[in-house]
Amino acid sequence: MRHSSCAALAVLLCCTAPALAADIHVQDPVPFSESAYIADNIKAECRMGTQLASALGSSAPAHGNRIVFDSAPVSPGSGRVLQLELVEAQSAGNAFSGHFKSATARGVLFQDGQKVAAVTARRTSRGGAFGGFKGSCDVLERVVTAIGGDLAEWLANPTDNARLGDF
Template identity: 40%
Template structure:
């Protein structure tokens, strides 16, 4: 009888430990552009890069970490907070016909006022298959979708001065 009760308890303990291991990170609902970024008004206003990256980070986490997207200022949030900023966008209009597109993001991970991790992440694309038929926003979207996965993976084991993606 003792083996049977142990067999029932072991899976429960494994599930409880798995749930406890997922850390929670807060990311901003909107990622801003550094003052040095020369991005066209069309890309800035039409591509919605600012709000799509946080969603891609959340999607890329796949349960490894818990991502909370916050509309409130991150200064008001306790726990682990990821500050993000676009530091470079290469995205001339004209889709793939106007050359490759890229996005570069810097991030700092803070916990209760202490910097515990940082990175620069970059991805570029020429549009992939049928790239000539895709618009600039679509191609930049591919870049930031992959950046979201890169960043989510980094959150699983954050380090200082990490280089992610093509950075």
């Protein structure tokens, strides 16, 4: 009797469809806002937009979503779309005097063209462990990695006008 119960359970588990993750379209790399005051050297030298997209993509499945990347700007047409942009990045200090880096991303989540929720995520860093051995871009990329994780968690239960991270 025990073996037949186990066999029935195994058949049931094999035949049930896994829960499908929600697909959310995001531009990769995440662009810098046109209205942001971000130093040109940060834009030119650091891979913040690529790193933010990567962190969001790798963190989202743990929260029941899947990020679908588009190389062109995403428009809120059909399906789920997160219009995301970097609106602030600061790079003060250095490995010798101490880092002070920060970044802020803003986004709007759409479902079939209708706004669902807006979000602002901000993180700061003093460089962390072994900060004296890290370059400015490394620290900024670490900051946006944290923002990507924050956004992935928010996408699981988006609330309007959310403020995530270091506020």
